[in-house]
Amino acid sequence: MYTEAIFHRPINQFAYGYDKETIHLQLQTEKQDIEKVTLIYGDPYHFENGNWEYYQKEMRKTGTDSQYDYWQITIKPEYRRLRYGFCCEDTEGDMLIITERGYFKKIPQDIGDFFCFPYLHEADIFQAPEWVKDTVWYQIFPERFANGDSSLNPEGTLPWGSEKPTSTNFFGGDFQGVINHLDYLVELGVNGIYFTPIFKAYSNHKYDTIDYFEIDPQFGDKKTFRKLVEECHKREIKVMLDAVFNHSGYYFEPFQDVLRNQENSSYKDWFHLWDFPVMPKGYPNYDAFGFVASMPKLNTTNPETKKYLLDVARYWIEEFDIDGWRLDVANEVDHAFWRDFRKVVKEAKPSAYILGEIWHDSMKWLQGDQFDAVMNYPFTNGAVEFFAANNMNSQTFADTITKVLHMYPKNVNEVAFNLLDSHDTPRTLTLANENKERIRLLYLFQFSFIGSPCIYYGDEIGLSGGGDPECRKCMEWDQAKQDLTLFEFVKTLLQMRKEIPAFGNRSDFKFLKVEKNVIAYQKKNKEGNLIFILNNSNEKQTMVVSALENKKVKEMFTGQDIIFSNKAELHLDQFGYRCYQILE
Numbered sequence: 145m146y147t148e149a150i151f152h153r154p155i156n157q158f159a160y161g162y163d164k165e166t167i168h169l170q171l172q173t174e175k176q177d178i179e180k181v182t183l184i185y186g187d188p189y190h191f192e193n194g195n196w197e198y199y200q201k202e203m204r205k206t207g208t209d210s211q212y213d214y215w216q217i218t219i220k221p222e223y224r225r226l227r228y229g230f231c232c233e234d235t236e237g238d239m240l241i242i243t244e245r246g247y248f249k250k251i252p253q254d255i256g257d258f259f260c261f262p263y264l265h266e267a268d269i270f271q272a273p274e275w276v277k278d279t280v281w282y283q284i285f286p287e288r289f290a291n292g293d294s295s296l297n298p299e300g301t302l303p304w305g306s307e308k309p310t311s312t313n314f315f316g317g318d319f320q321g322v323i324n325h326l327d328y329l330v331e332l333g334v335n336g337i338y339f340t341p342i343f344k345a346y347s348n349h350k351y352d353t354i355d356y357f358e359i360d361p362q363f364g365d366k367k368t369f370r371k372l373v374e375e376c377h378k379r380e381i382k383v384m385l386d387a388v389f390n391h392s393g394y395y396f397e398p399f400q401d402v403l404r405n406q407e408n409s410s411y412k413d414w415f416h417l418w419d420f421p422v423m424p425k426g427y428p429n430y431d432a433f434g435f436v437a438s439m440p441k442l443n444t445t446n447p448e449t450k451k452y453l454l455d456v457a458r459y460w461i462e463e464f465d466i467d468g469w470r471l472d473v474a475n476e477v478d479h480a481f482w483r484d485f486r487k488v489v490k491e492a493k494p495s496a497y498i499l500g501e502i503w504h505d506s507m508k509w510l511q512g513d514q515f516d517a518v519m520n521y522p523f524t525n526g527a528v529e530f531f532a533a534n535n536m537n538s539q540t541f542a543d544t545i546t547k548v549l550h551m552y553p554k555n556v557n558e559v560a561f562n563l564l565d566s567h568d569t570p571r572t573l574t575l576a577n578e579n580k581e582r583i584r585l586l587y588l589f590q591f592s593f594i595g596s597p598c599i600y601y602g603d604e605i606g607l608s609g610g611g612d613p614e615c616r617k618c619m620e621w622d623q624a625k626q627d628l629t630l631f632e633f634v635k636t637l638l639q640m641r642k643e644i645p646a647f648g649n650r651s652d653f654k655f656l657k658v659e660k661n662v663i664a665y666q667k668k669n670k671e672g673n674l675i676f677i678l679n680n681s682n683e684k685q686t687m688v689v690s691a692l693e694n695k696k697v698k699e700m701f702t703g704q705d706i707i708f709s710n711k712a713e714l715h716l717d718q719f720g721y722r723c724y725q726i727l728e
Contacts, residue, residue: 145234149174149212150242152230154259156507160553161269162218167261168554171215171230171242175208178232181215184241185228188255196255200231206654207550209543214550224264227255272516272559273495277649279382280591280638281598282334285567286363287314287348288618289601290321298362305618309609314348315618319364319372325621326375332604332631333638336382336596338470338499340567342369345393349567349616351386351472352393352439356456366464373464384468384497385460389453389485390476394424394438414449415440433473444481453481454488461492468497474509474518475502482514499561510556520560520595522548528564531586531680532576538680542658549594549653558649560595565603571615573608580606581719584633585678588721591637592667592676594653604634640700644725645671647700662687662716673726674700679716688713697724 151172152158158170171181186198203215219226229251230242241248245257252258291297291304297316304315322337329337341350344358359369376383392399398411406412407420416431423429424437433439443449460466469489474482482500489496498516500509506518526544529536536544549557564586565572576582590597601607602619606627609615620626641648651669658664661681667674675692679685692712698705700723714722 145232145238145240146174146177147240147247149177150230150232152242152259154244154261156511157551157553157556159259159261160555161264161266162553162555163269164264164266165220167219167221167226167264169203169217169219169228170550171203171232172550173213173215173232175211175213177234178213178215179235180233181205182231182233183217183219183228184231184251184258185219185221185226187221187223187225188227188260189223189225196227196253198227198251203230206652207546209546210539214546221261221264226261226264227258228261229258268512270510270512270553270555272555273497275382275495276497276516276559276596278642279336279596280334280641281336281338281384281561281563281596282329282332283338283340283563283566283598283600284322285317285340285349285601285616286319286322286342287317287350288616289317290325290619290621291316291318292320292322292324293318293364296362296364305620309613309616309618311613312348314362316362317618318362319368323368323372323375326379326381329381330379332599332635333642334599335380336384336467337376338384338598339386341386341388341472346395346438347393351388351433352395353388354393354395355397356453357459370464373466377465382467382497384470384499385466386470386472387457388472389442389444389456389481390473391433391439391441394440396440399440413446414443416443441476444477450481450484454485457485458488458492461489461496465493467493467495468499470499470501470519471515472501474500474515475504475506479508479514482509486514497559505551507552510552517556517559517561517596519566520548520562522551523560523562523593523595524564527586527589528572528575531582531589532564532572534576534582534680538658538661538663542655542663545593546655557594561598562590562593562595563598563600564590565600565615566598567600567616568612569615570611571600571603571607571609573603573606574610574614578608580627580630582680583630585680585719585721587634587637588676588678588723591641592647592674592723594649594651596649599634605631636701640723644674644700645669646674647672647723656691657687657689659687660685664689664691666691675724675726677714677716677722677724679718679720682718684718685716685720686713687716692724692726695724696727698727699723700725 181203190197203217206216207214243257244259298314301314301316344355344360398414401411402409418429428437431441500515500518502518503521509515530541646667651667656664662685664677692708
């Protein structure tokens with residue numbers, strides 16, 4: 145037994161309150177080393193005749209990656225308190241008790257030896273808005289979605305889609321253009337819009353804010369924005385805005401005051417200035433976004449700066465009823481600021497969604513006191529590299545996704561923002577070398593996974609593009625140039641996610657089998673049991689799926705009823721896919 149690989153700590157994804165009655169526990173062991181894990185648990189104050197009264201319950205193996213097996217269990221302690229340990233049995237029949245104080249051959253009698261979950265406080269439970277679990281997002285880069293009011297066009301605006309996008313050109317996208325196409329989004333089936341920045345700024349991307357309290361005039365005014373939010377809400381579409389609180393733009397008035405008055409500026413503590421004079425060209429002598437001189441980093445520990453930004457957060461919720469904030473470069477802002485940000489936002493609107501842009505392991509932001517979710521780039525990287533870019537084999541993909549599922553608590557995974565591409569990345573169709581069969585598999589996996597998925601505008605009709613700025617091209621509104629077949633496929637997936645029990649977010653995910661670029665996985669809850677098989681290769685493949693043996697099923701894409709024999713052998717065409725609903 146490889147004891148050095150056995151790991152548990154009573155924090156984070158290993159021990160947490162899922163709801164006010166339920167505790168989830170997780171244990172990590174060496175891959176294929178442990179045959180069985182049994183939880184030993186009880187109330188710390190429950191003694192009979194001087195002996196601690198405990199119970200035993202077998203844990204489930206919920207996943208395996210290249211290094212570890214993961215075991216999980218759900219417990220509902222009668223008095224919200226828990227002491228517990230683990231009994232591990234290996235493949236050779238040896239048994240070991242795992243406790244906080246080490247390893248034992250027999251169950252110890254001292255209650256102090258065991259792991260402790262002192263009390264299940266409802267206030268300590270990670271709680272994100274419930275509506276997010278059933279939301280499919282659509283990301284809009286406002287300058288490139290639709291031009292609905294040409295009178296707002298900035299000087300030098302180009303005809304729609306007439307040239308390739310650059311970092312400096314404008315095509316006149318605006319709020320009225322979005323309003324004009326809301327019914328298109330309803331038809332597709334999305335019910336959330338994430339807007340990249342809409343506030344007054346110099347650039348076409350608007351991440352260099354000039355005034356956080358004003359709409360950029362090329363998009364419209366506050367009256368039009370209020371109408372946009374109202375029209376979205378009429379269609380049961382949520383609205384999330386992008387907040388750039390890590391840095392401002394060059395023309396942000398406090399920074400301009402610093403440039404004018406230097407060390408005498410009353411705003412000098414709003415930024416991280418190294419010395420004077422402040423030199424905003426070339427390599428800056430102050431902290432910035434990267435080393436971009438036009439984006440000076442804000443000092444969020446300065447009380448005046450902090451109050452200004454928190455007032456911004458409250459203002460757009462209270463005045464316009466937005467439903468969430470996406471937070472740009474969130475990992476470079478101090479945690480104390482985000483804790484206060486959460487208090488302000490949740491006071492203004494308890495159901496608001498707080499999403500951080502973080503590209504790596506984000507557990508320290510996801511403990512209930514800061515964000516509701518992060519942009520799930522570990523998921524993105526695995527899904528895109530396997531299905532679209534085709535530079536990852538199926539076993540590595542399964543390992544990657546299994547790690548994603550076990551790196552956070554379940555209630556965190558259920559609201560994770562699962563994107564495939566964005567304004568910061570190449571479009572998936574380009575990464576797939578224009579192979580739309582791969583893209584269909586990618587979408588099928590994304591929409592049948594756990595979390596809150598997001599579509600980048602235009603992907604659903606076959607928009608392509610490399611890295612920034614090519615990924616920011618104008619939306620194609622000429623139906624003759626749209627891939628309507630792809631649109632209908634995405635629309636079908638969104639309907640299935642909404643209508644079929646177990647297809648979407650409220651079910652458990654588990655890989656069943658992985659081989660030859662074919663993956664089989666299960667989505668299961670009390671209402672349904674689905675088995676997916678995806679052939680991510682340009683050759684016909686055969687896979688035997690034991691979970692389908694002697695089962696009556698319905699194939700959900702064709703509606704065909706099938707009864708499998710005692711050998712469920714499946715033959716899939718190149719890039720073929722199946723979704724079987726277990727009937728009996």
